[in-house]
Amino acid sequence: MLLWSVVAIPAHAGAPQVGAQAPGYYRMKLGKFEITALSDGTVNVPISKLLKHALHEHIASVQARNYQSTQPETSVNAFLVNTGQHLVLVDAGAGSLFGPGVGGKLPDNIRAAGYQPEQIDAVLLTHIHVDHSGGLAVDGKAIFPNAVVYVDRRDAEFWLNPANAARAASGQRHNFAQAEAVFAPYLKADKVRSFDDEHELFPGIRPLRMPGHTPGHTFYEISSEGQRLQLWGDTIHAQHLQFPEPGVAIDFDVDSTAAVKMRKRAMADAAAKGYWVGAAHISFPGIGHVRREGKGFAWVPAEYSMGR
Numbered sequence: 001m002l003l004w005s006v007v008a009i010p011a012h013a014g015a016p017q018v019g020a021q022a023p024g025y026y027r028m029k030l031g032k033f034e035i036t037a038l039s040d041g042t043v044n045v046p047i048s049k050l051l052k053h054a055l056h057e058h059i060a061s062v063q064a065r066n067y068q069s070t071q072p073e074t075s076v077n078a079f080l081v082n083t084g085q086h087l088v089l090v091d092a093g094a095g096s097l098f099g100p101g102v103g104g105k106l107p108d109n110i111r112a113a114g115y116q117p118e119q120i121d122a123v124l125l126t127h128i129h130v131d132h133s134g135g136l137a138v139d140g141k142a143i144f145p146n147a148v149v150y151v152d153r154r155d156a157e158f159w160l161n162p163a164n165a166a167r168a169a170s171g172q173r174h175n176f177a178q179a180e181a182v183f184a185p186y187l188k189a190d191k192v193r194s195f196d197d198e199h200e201l202f203p204g205i206r207p208l209r210m211p212g213h214t215p216g217h218t219f220y221e222i223s224s225e226g227q228r229l230q231l232w233g234d235t236i237h238a239q240h241l242q243f244p245e246p247g248v249a250i251d252f253d254v255d256s257t258a259a260v261k262m263r264k265r266a267m268a269d270a271a272a273k274g275y276w277v278g279a280a281h282i283s284f285p286g287i288g289h290v291r292r293e294g295k296g297f298a299w300v301p302a303e304y305s306m307g308r
C-alpha cells in the first residue's frame with residue numbers, strides 16, 4: 001500500500017519575473033528586399049472618446065468581443081527597408097514626445113535588429129504627427145544624423161508653418177511646435193526634401209498620395225521582383241472596428257471625409273490585389289493582408305516566418 005504525503009518541494013531556482021518584452025523587431029523578405037518591422041512601443045488610446053461615426057456601446061461591445069478594452073494598448077510601428085543599395089526607414093516613432101516610458105523605443109530596436117541609426121540613408125514620413133516624426137530628434141539632436149528626411153510638400157507646408165497653428169483645431173495645435181523642434185536639426189543641415197508627386201524616391205520605393213488624415217498623408221509602396229508591400233501610415237487606429245466598418249473615423253483627422261474615402265479606397269485595392277500591407281497602429285508587427293468580409297473588410301495578420 002502506497003501512502004501519499006504532502007512534501008514541500010524545494011524551489012531550486014526561485015527566479016524573479018523578468019518583466020520585459022522581447023526586442024520589438026520582425027523580419028520578412030519582399031523579393032530581394034529585407035523588411036524589418038520595428039516597434040517604437042505602445043500607447044493606450046481612449047478610442048471610445050476619439051472614434052467618430054460609432055456609438056460608445058458599439059465600440060465597447062466590439063472591443064469586448066476581441067478581448068480588448070475601450071482604451072487598448074496600441075502599437076506604434078515603423079518599417080526599415082534594406083534594398084541592398086539603400087537603408088530606408090518609413091516613419092520615426094514618437095521619440096520623447098509621448099513622455100517618459102511611452103514610445104521612443106525605435107533606436108534601441110533598430111540596434112537590436114542588427115542596424116545602427118547612423119546607417120540609415122533616408123527617413124520617409126507618412127505624415128507629420130508626433131508618433132511618426134517625433135523620433136527624428138531628441139533634445140534638438142538628430143537621431144538619424146546621416147539621413148535625408150522626405151515628406152510630401154503639403155504636409156511640410158502645413159505643419160512647418162506656425163501661421164497654421166493659430167487656425168488649427170485645439171487638438172492639433174501641439175503638433176506644430178513639436179514638428180518645428182524635431183525638424184530643426186535636419187533643416188539646419190539642409191537634409192529635408194519634399195515631394196509633390198508619386199515618382200520613385202529610390203528604386204522600388206514610391207510615395208502614393210493619400211490625403212485626408214493630414215493634407216500630405218502618404219503611403220509608401222515597396223516593390224521587388226513582383227512582390228509588393230504598401231506602408232499605410234495612419235489608415236487604421238482601431239483595427240477591430242475600422243476593418244469591418246471603414247466609415248469609422250478618428251478625431252486626429254484633419255479632413256475626416258477625405259480620410260474615410262482614402263481608407264475605403266485603400267482597403268478595396270489591397271483586398272482586390274492581395275499585396276502585403278504594413279500599418280503604424282495595427283498590433284505589432286502590423287504586417288498582413290486585407291480581405292473582403294461581409295459589407296466591410298478583415299485584417300489577416302502575417303503568419304510567423306523566419307524571414308528568409
Ligand SMILES: [Zn+2]
Nearest residue numbers: 129131234280
Ligand atoms: Zn499615428
